[in-house]
Amino acid sequence: MRRLLIRPGAIGDCILSLPALECLRSEYTEVWVRSEVAPLIRFADQVRSIASTGIDRVGLDDIDPSPELVARLRSFDSIVSWYGSNRREFRDQMHQLGVPIRFLDALPPAGGTVHAADFFLEQAGCSGFAVPRIQCPPRPAGDFAVIHPFSGSPRKNWPLERYRELARRVEMPVRWCAGPEEQLDDAVRIDHLYELACWLGTARLYIGNDSGITHLAAATGAPLVAIFFATDPVVWAPRGELVRVVSGNSDDISVDQVLSAVVTCKR
Numbered sequence: 001m002r003r004l005l006i007r008p009g010a011i012g013d014c015i016l017s018l019p020a021l022e023c024l025r026s027e028y029t030e031v032w033v034r035s036e037v038a039p040l041i042r043f044a045d046q047v048r049s050i051a052s053t054g055i056d057r058v059g060l061d062d063i064d065p066s067p068e069l070v071a072r073l074r075s076f077d078s079i080v081s082w083y084g085s086n087r088r089e090f091r092d093q094m095h096q097l098g099v100p101i102r103f104l105d106a107l108p109p110a111g112g113t114v115h116a117a118d119f120f121l122e123q124a125g126c127s128g129f130a131v132p133r134i135q136c137p138p139r140p141a142g143d144f145a146v147i148h149p150f151s152g153s154p155r156k157n158w159p160l161e162r163y164r165e166l167a168r169r170v171e172m173p174v175r176w177c178a179g180p181e182e183q184l185d186d187a188v189r190i191d192h193l194y195e196l197a198c199w200l201g202t203a204r205l206y207i208g209n210d211s212g213i214t215h216l217a218a219a220t221g222a223p224l225v226a227i228f229f230a231t232d233p234v235v236w237a238p239r240g241e242l243v244r245v246v247s248g249n250s251d252d253i254s255v256d257q258v259l260s261a262v263v264t265c266k267r
Helices: 011-016 018-022 067-074 089-094 118-124 160-168 192-201 214-218 254-264
Strands: 001-006 027-033 046-047 076-081 101-103 145-148 174-176 205-209 226-229 241-245
Touching: 011 018, 011 118, 011 214, 018 118, 089 101, 145 160, 145 214, 160 254, 192 214, 205 214, 205 254, 214 226, 226 254, 241 254
Parallel strands: 001 027, 001 076, 027 046, 076 101, 145 174, 145 205, 205 226, 226 241
Antiparallel strands: none
């Protein structure tokens, strides 16, 4: 069977979907995701960015899908898509074209209590305790902590001055991590997500907010403390044996609380 999996969304959403995507693997599996996430999809026979396919333009501005796109979609026996689930005009057009596509909700229901990774796995028709995993080549473990004090939204960011105090009190060297647009002096910046994952996996400890990079670190098995206050950790926390979550109101989460969590997870 030839199967296409289309998974839009931010880094964290895609990482939490990895168990579901792998569960849906077929004899031939192609995956379409955002371009920056593509290097993290290691199991597929082919990976393409959604933008490169042109499917993101279907249904917009009365643009019809290209004959090449239609032929490509029809070449699959099964398509499972988290893309377009909330766009009726897109869904209707796909069905009118005779595309063998099944749509899934891209996000868990608001107010739910099921972890996102389990929700996506159940959508795929599988069951179990879903733990995303990214396999990297063996590397020597480093004697350092990584702190990534950012996220995709300022409302998820614990104050930077508290991270700086935390860095002074962690009993190991600290390497700061930042993305290309995040302002932080002397930070390690690795744009390629798989290379970043493999570097994070060598850390003795990772500390960060509710962010895609935190999920990335957790998926490598790195010891990790995640700080949550804007989203529900019951649904969105990273998963792993060495993952600890500190949650509450941002103003009430102290450096001492985070340090207490560090003691229970660092290697």
